[in-house]
Amino acid sequence: MASAAARFVLGSARVGVPKTTGVFRQKTSSATPVALARTAVTTSSGAILPKPVKISFGLVRISVIVVPFLYVGTLISKNFAALLEEHDIFVPEDDDDDD
Numbered sequence: 001m002a003s004a005a006a007r008f009v010l011g012s013a014r015v016g017v018p019k020t021t022g023v024f025r026q027k028t029s030s031a032t033p034v035a036l037a038r039t040a041v042t043t044s045s046g047a048i049l050p051k052p053v054k055i056s057f058g059l060v061r062i063s064v065i066v067v068p069f070l071y072v073g074t075l076i077s078k079n080f081a082a083l084l085e086e087h088d089i090f091v092p093e094d095d096d097d098d099d
Contacts, residue, residue, distance in 0.1 A: 041049055084090040 043049060081090075085092075
């Protein structure tokens with residue numbers, strides 16, 4: 001009874017899953033069982049590929065992205081605050097602290 005339930009669970013887990021995909025491929029041999037290997041990190045012979053080249057992001061590249069978006073954000077917030085004040089939705093009160 002338990003083995004039938006285990007076969008049902010294992011069989012239902014495989015439904016809809018392809019046997020091979022583009023990322024995984026099956027290595028077959030007459031002496032070893034079927035095993036999956038990631039083709040993104042291994043060669044066809046099973047050797048591990050070298051590390052990819054790392055692209056460093058310098059301060060110049062970061063500032064080229066950050067500064068324009070900060071500027072656009074300040075323009076949007078300034079225009080929205082002026083719109084709110086124009087329609088009397090939000091008008092800051094003048095504080096008289098001259099006492």
